Amino acid sequence: MMISVENLTKRYGAVTALDGLTFAIESGVVGLVGANGAGKSTMIKILLGLLPATTGGARVLGLDVATDGPAIRQRVGYMPEHDCLPADMSATEFVLHMARMSGLPLTAARERTADTLRHVGLYEERYRSMGGYSTGMKQRVKLAQALVHDPGLLLLDEPTNGLDPAGRDQMLALLRRIGTEFGIPMLVTSHLLGELEQVCDHIVVVDGGRLLRSSSTADVTSASRILAVEVDERVPELGAALQAAGLVVHPAGRQIEVELVDDGTYDVVLDTVVQLGVGLHRLERRRHRMAEIFRADPTLDPDQNDPGGNDAGDPARAVAAALQQKWAQASQPASGPATAPNTAPNTEGGRP
Numbered sequence: 001m002m003i004s005v006e007n008l009t010k011r012y013g014a015v016t017a018l019d020g021l022t023f024a025i026e027s028g029v030v031g032l033v034g035a036n037g038a039g040k041s042t043m044i045k046i047l048l049g050l051l052p053a054t055t056g057g058a059r060v061l062g063l064d065v066a067t068d069g070p071a072i073r074q075r076v077g078y079m080p081e082h083d084c085l086p087a088d089m090s091a092t093e094f095v096l097h098m099a100r101m102s103g104l105p106l107t108a109a110r111e112r113t114a115d116t117l118r119h120v121g122l123y124e125e126r127y128r129s130m131g132g133y134s135t136g137m138k139q140r141v142k143l144a145q146a147l148v149h150d151p152g153l154l155l156l157d158e159p160t161n162g163l164d165p166a167g168r169d170q171m172l173a174l175l176r177r178i179g180t181e182f183g184i185p186m187l188v189t190s191h192l193l194g195e196l197e198q199v200c201d202h203i204v205v206v207d208g209g210r211l212l213r214s215s216s217t218a219d220v221t222s223a224s225r226i227l228a229v230e231v232d233e234r235v236p237e238l239g240a241a242l243q244a245a246g247l248v249v250h251p252a253g254r255q256i257e258v259e260l261v262d263d264g265t266y267d268v269v270l271d272t273v274v275q276l277g278v279g280l281h282r283l284e285r286r287r288h289r290m291a292e293i294f295r296a297d298p299t300l301d302p303d304q305n306d307p308g309g310n311d312a313g314d315p316a317r318a319v320a321a322a323l324q325q326k327w328a329q330a331s332q333p334a335s336g337p338a339t340a341p342n343t344a345p346n347t348e349g350g351r352p
């Protein structure tokens with residue numbers, strides 16, 4: 001078991017940062033998502049054995065956070081949220097220092113430092129002082145120092161914090177590679193659900209210190225009650241014809257999205273396509289995208305709350321009840337066949 005948390009509560013005086021959380025994660029890339037102040041950093045510090053829980057407990061890689069903190073920190077790589085890099089050191093000096101601190105002998109530490117800096121894409125700049133680094137480069141040094149001792153688990157606190165959209169995408173791609181190619185399990189925190197959806201196998205959502213949901217990404221992004229229809233031509237005419245046939249349709253670029261009423265909806269779409277004489281490329285139930293679950297309510301939309309792709313505007317705190325309802329709606333199994341005949345594979349899955 002990678003992480004198990006049992007009835008975990010953490011209070012700072014009158015502030016309850018974590019409130020009776022229970023969840024367990026076997027392995028893989030796990031996202032811990034919540035608005036700023038939801039308790040994510042507190043959770044990571046408890047998992048590292050750096051901060052005692054008020055009540056309840058947790059185990060990391062089978063070790064008890066209350067008693068095995070040093071052993072956990074030896075086996076786990078930690079990337080802190082805030083800037084913590086000495087400006088006058090180079091990436092090589094710093095990462096080498098951290099490798100030595102974790103107990104690696106000098107030759108092995110030198111080799112691991114060079115390899116790790118290459119993996120995170122910092123090889124060229126490795127001898128420059130970090131004071132001159134961009135935010136993206138600093139985030140990659142922080143990731144490198146977490147990776148350098150070949151940990152059994154990575155705990156990454158807001159690795160995309162402060163990055164522009166391109167920098168975010170690069171960091172997410174890097175994390176995905178570390179998770180899949182190197183097979184290192186990790187817990188990644190973010191206040192942006194949409195970006196965690198891209199890299200995580202499992203998502204844990206916290207709000208105001210309480211657990212809203214812990215489930216696999218595939219469960220959350222279960223099939224929606226929307227049919228995606230793609231034809232080779234005459235898209236607007238098909239939309240109008242489907243509307244005339246009594247269906248609710250939404251144009252979506254070169255596709256049309258049709259609200260699924262029942263199994264008969266498939267027949268109406270197929271008949272209409274045949275009548276128009278156009279070629280059908282795709283007809284299938286679309287999967288939910290996580291960010292979409294928030295979209296109906298702008299205060300819960302992570303992208304709208306973070307329009308510039310940076311943390312200038314903190315997202316509004318999620319409203320627990322509304323959020324829970326949206327999760328529930330999104331994961332309701334819809335009836336009817338998952339795909340219609342003659343459908344192409346669903347190639348979605350990237351960013352909305």
Ligand SMILES: Nc1ncnc2c1ncn2[C@@H]1O[C@H](COP(=O)(O)OP(=O)(O)OP(=O)(O)O)[C@@H](O)[C@H]1O
Pocket residue numbers: 012015016017034035036037038039040041042043081158
């Ligand atoms: N040392 C502390 N003393 C008092 N309150 C604290 C302390 N650390 C955190 N808190 C409070 O606990 C709550 C959870 O904070 P935490 O930093 O864990 O949240 P977070 O989800 O990581 O948010 P952020 O991304 O902004 O760091 C917040 O209300 C915060 O103000």
